[in-house]
Amino acid sequence: MRVGVNHQCDICGKYFYRAAYLKRHLDIHMSLKNKCEICGKEFAGKSTLTGHVNTHIGLKNMGCNICGKTFHHGSNLKKHMVVHTGKQNHKCDICAMEFHWKSDMMRHMDIHTGQRNHKCDICGKAFNRKSNQKYHMDRHTGQKNHKCDICGKAFHHKGHLNNHTNIHTGQRYHKCDVCGKAFHCKSHLEKHMDIHTGQRNYCCDICGKAFHQGSDLKNHMDIHTGQRNYCCDICGKAFHQGSDLKNHMDIHTSQRNYCCDICGKAFHQVSGLKNHMVMHTGQQNHKCDICALEFHQRSAMRRHMDIHTGQRNHKCDICGKAFHHKSYLKYHMDIHTGRRNHKCDICGKAFHHKGHLNNHTNIHTGQRYHKCDVCGKAFHCKSHLEKHMDIHTGQRNYCCDICGKAFHQGSDLKNHMDIHTGQRNYCCDICGKAFHQGSDLKNHMDIHTSQRNYCCDICGKAFHQVSGLKNHMVMHTGQQNHKCDICALEFHQRSAMRRHMDIHTGQRNHKCDICGKAFHHKSYLKYHMDIHTGRRNHKCDICGKAFHHKSYLKYHMDTHTGQKSHKCDICGKAFHHGSNLKNHMDIHTGQRNHKCDICEKAFHHKSHLENHMDIHTGQRNHCCDICGKSFHQGISRKNHMVKHTGKQNHKCDICAMEFHRRSNMRRHMDIHTGQRNHNCDICGKAYHHKGNLNNHMNIHTGQRYHKCDVCGKAFHCKSHLEKHMDIHTGQ
Template identity: 50%
Template structure:
C-alpha cells in the first residue's frame, strides 16, 4: 500500500534517486556497486536486477509484445518502443557537438562520433577495408560474394545492394541533390561531388607509374594507362581510326558529319569541336606554350610541336607514290603531288608565270621587286634566289656541274 501513497522516504546517497521501499533502494545500490547476480544462461550476460534479466531472455526467445501503431514494428521492451516512436515524431534529443547533426537515439550519436574520431573497428576479412559501423561492413561483404540481385528496370544494370540501385535510379530520373558550392554544378551522388571538390582543391592522389602524370580520380588514371599500353579498342566505322577511350571516338565521329558549329570571331574559320576552336584562338593571341628543346622554336599547339620534332628526328612518314620523295608533313606531300599532276594555282600578277607552290611564287616575285637577300661571302654579289647563290658558290669552288 505504501507504493500507492507515492511517498518515497528512502534516498540514494550517490545519485539522490528516491524509493518507496528499503528493498528497492538496496537493489538500486547494486547498480552503483556494479553487482550483477543475475546471469543469462544463453549468452552469459549479467544483470543487476532479475526483472531486467527476464526482459533480456525475451530477446533470445524472440518475444516482442510491444508494437508500433504507426509502422507495426515490434519490440521486446517498452523502452525500445518509446525510443522508436521518437523517429516517427521526428524527435532528436541527441546532438553532435562537432557538426550539429541531431539523432533520435543516443547509440546513433555514439556511432556518429566515431566518424569524427576516425574510429573504424569493423574490418573486412577479405580486403581489409575498415568501417565505423557493423552494418556498413555487412553491406560491404555482399560485394565480395559477387551476387547482384538488384537490377535496374531501365538499363538492366545489376547491383549488390538495394541502396546502390536506388542511387543509380536517380541518374535515370535526373535527380541531383548534391551541388558544388564553388561552381554550382550538381551531382546525383555524394561521392561524385566529393571527387569533384578535389578538382577545385587541386588534389591529385592518383599518379601514373610510367610518366608521373597525376589525376584526381582513379578512373581517369585507369583510362590514361591505356595510352601507355597502346590498347585501342574503340574503332571508327568510317575511317578505321582507333582510340583508347570511347569518348574520344565519339568526338571523332563528329568530324565525319562535317558539321562545324564552332566559329572563330576573328577570321571566321569553323571547327567541329570547341577544343579545336580554343587551340586555334591561341594563334590569334600569339600564345605559344609549346617550345622545341632542340632549336627553341615555339608553337601554339602541341601537335605542331610534335610534327616539328619529327623534322629534327628525320622522320618522314609521308612518301610520294610517283617519285618516292618522303616528307615529314602530309600537307607537304599534298603540295608536292601538284608538281606531278601539273597543277599551278599560284600566278604572278606581273608576268603571269604560274607556280605549283606558294613559296615558289614568293621567290619569283622577289625578282620583279629586285629583292636580293642572298649574298656571296667571297665576292659580294647578291642573288634573289638561294639556289642561284649556291650555283655561284660552286663557281668559286671550281665545281663544274654542267
C-alpha cells in the same frame, strides 16, 4: 486501484491480489527478515534467501529436462517450463493479448492504465515497476555490476549480460515459428515477428509514420524536435540515441571488431559486416516494383524509389538544391563550406566523404575488389564497375530531349544539358575561365599549379590526371583497339577514331564566325580563332618565339634540342614529329591521294594541294610590308623577308658561300658532291633537285603553266617567267 486487487498495505499503500501476499509483505515492514551473510541483503522468507545465496555460489540445482537450462530457484524453473509448453493462460481483458505468466500481464496492464508509481528523483522519469526504476538509476550512477567474463563488457542488468553471452556461445534459444530464424534474446524475436504480422501500433502524430515499438517512436520524435541528448566528448557531435553515440566513438578509437572472413575487411558494427557479406553472396532480395531493379539492402531500394516519385525533402539553404536523402545534403554542404575531413595518409589529398577516401586509397594499394563477370576487368570502386557494365549491356536509359543523345547515368545527362543551356557554374579565380563541371575546374587548376602527380614509368612524362597517363601508356604498348569501319585505319583511343570518322562523313559542325571556315572538332576551331585574335600563349623560353598551340611549341623545342625521334626505316631520315614522317613515307610509296580538280596534279599531302590551288585562283594573301610583293603562303613571305634583312645564316663548309635558307644550301651542296638523284625517264638527263627535273619534263610534254599577264607569253618554269618580266619592267 487495479481491477481485482483488494488488499492494500496501510504503511506503503501497495495493493495485492491475496491476503497471504499482503501478510508476507507486512513482514518486510516489521523487520522479520532473513539476512544474506555475503552481501547483507535481507529477505522476508527463508526460501527466498536460499535462492539468493545460490546466486553468489553459482549453484543451479533446478534443471530443465527439455533444453538443459539450469536455475537457482524452483520457481524460476516453473516459469521457464511454460515457454516450452507454449501455454498462455493469462489474457488481457482490454486488448486480448496473452501471456505465459501473470506477472507479465500485470506489467502489461500498466500500459493501459498508465500507472507509473516509481519515479526517478534525478530526472523525474516514472516507471511501472520498482526494478525498472532501479535499472534506470544505474544509468545516472554509471554502475554496471554485471560483467562478461569473455570480452569484459559490463551491463546494468543481468538479463542483458545473459543475452550478450549468447553472442559468444552462439546460442539462439528464441526461434521464429514462421520462417525458422533464431535469435539470442526474446526481444529480438518479438521485433522480428512484427515483420511477419506487419503490426505497427505506435504512430507519429506529426508525420504519420508507424513503428513496431514505442522506443522506436520515441527515438523518431527526436528528429522532429531536433533534440540530441548524446554528445561526443571528442568532436562535439550530438546524436538522438545513445547507441548512435556508441557506434560513433568507434570511429575515434578506430576499433573494428567485426571482420569479413572472405576479404578481411573490418567493420565497427556487426550490422556493417552483415550488409557487407551480401556483396560476396551476390544476393539481391529487394526488387523495385516499377523498374524491376534489384538491390542488396532495403535502404538502397528505398532511396532508389525516390527517383521514381521525384520526392526530394532535403533542401540546401544556400543554393536551394534538393536531395532524396539527408546524407546527400550533408555531403553537399561540405562543398559550400569547403570542409574535407577525410585525408589520405599517403599523398595528403582530402575528401568530403569517407567512401571517396577508401576508393582513393585503393589506387595507392592497387586493390581492385570489384570485378566484371563478363570480361574479367577489375575496378577500385563499385560505381566504376557499374558504369563499365553498361558497355556490355549497351543500356542507356537517360536520353536528352533536345538532341536525342543517350547516356548510361543521369549525372552524365545532367552535365550534357549544360552544353545546350551554356551554363558554366564553376569559374577559375586565376584566369576567369568557366566550366560545366567542378571536376573540369579541378583539372584546370593543375595547369596553374603545374602539379603533375601521375608519371610514366617508361619515359618519365608526367600528367595532371590519371586518365592522361592511362591514354599515354597505350602509346608505349602500341595497342590500337579502335578501328575505322570504312578505311580500316586503327587508333589508340576511341576519341581519335570519332574525330577521324568526321572526315568520312564530311561533318563540320564547328564554324568560325569571322571567316566562315568550318572544322570537325571544337578544339580545332579554338586554335583557328587564335589566328584571328593573334593570341599566342605558348612562348619558347630559349628564343622567345610564341605559338598558338602548346603542341607547336613542343615541336619548336625539338629544333633547339636537335631531337628527332621519328626516323624513316627506308632512307634513315629523321623528323621532329610523327606526322612529318608519315608524309615523308608517301614519297617512298609514291602515294598521292590529294589530286587537283583543275590540272589533275597529285600531291602527297592535303596542305600541298591547298597551296597549289592558290596558283589557279591567283590568290596571294601574304604581302611583304617592304616591297609589296605578295605570296600564296605565309612561309613564302617569311623566306622572302630574309632577303630584305640580308641575313644569311646558312654557310657552305666547302666554299664558304652563304645562303638565306637551309634548303638553298642543301641544293648547293649537291654541286660539290656531284650528286644528281633525279633522272629524266625520256632523255636520261640528271638533276640535283626534283624541282629542276619537273621544269625539264615540261619541255618534253610542252606544258607551259607560267604565263605573262602583259604579253601572254607562256613558259615551262617560273624562273623563266620572272626573267621575262624584267623586260617589261626594265629592271
